[in-house]
Amino acid sequence: MKRLSFLTFFLLLTTSVLAQNQLTVFYFGATSCGPCNRPEVIESIDKLKAEFDSIHPKYNTKFVMVVFDEDMETGLEFIEKYDYWDEVSIGSRYDNELSLDNLNKTDIPGLPHILIYEETFEPVGDWGIEVRESKKLVKEILEGTKVVSWVNSGMKLD
Numbered sequence: 001m002k003r004l005s006f007l008t009f010f011l012l013l014t015t016s017v018l019a020q021n022q023l024t025v026f027y028f029g030a031t032s033c034g035p036c037n038r039p040e041v042i043e044s045i046d047k048l049k050a051e052f053d054s055i056h057p058k059y060n061t062k063f064v065m066v067v068f069d070e071d072m073e074t075g076l077e078f079i080e081k082y083d084y085w086d087e088v089s090i091g092s093r094y095d096n097e098l099s100l101d102n103l104n105k106t107d108i109p110g111l112p113h114i115l116i117y118e119e120t121f122e123p124v125g126d127w128g129i130e131v132r133e134s135k136k137l138v139k140e141i142l143e144g145t146k147v148v149s150w151v152n153s154g155m156k157l158d
Contacts, residue, residue: 021120023059023138025052028113030068031078035144036112044151046083048114055155059118062086068111114141114150116157 027045029036053061064087069075075090116139121130138157141150150156 021059021118022062023052023056024062024064024117024119025049026064026066026113026115026117028066028068028111028115029078030111031074032069033111036078037081038144040148041112041144042081044148048151048155049083049085052155056157064089068092110142112142112144112147114139114147116140 025048027048031037035041049063052063053059063085065079065082065085067075067078067088067090069078069090070092072090079085079088079090115137118136118138119132120134122133123129124131141147
């Protein structure tokens, strides 16, 4: 029988106890998108990232920006308008893996666009590595004024 050290046991126990649902917030934008570059949209996205965790404290949250610019330098300039992101992806819509995996499954793949998924992770194996068990779309916001309105009205997930 394999014997676990106290540290390994503690890490496995902690991972199991702390494992919780995660919300992944995708923001899709582009340099060529007029509404994406409006100051009120940029301010709303920054507010979203600053306040979302405190509004939804039972979740871990990951923020992902997907930029539809073919030119890397232009895409990086667009990203610099915003604060820090956990993950970024730059590339045209049809060459962008995150776009193909998420945005193309929506009814209207326009910009700016926010998709929020609830993901459930389950620890597996001897080291308790978390593997995604499920992924469910919980919120979709399309169009600049709707993004601003949703953020200013409290970012409800209903």
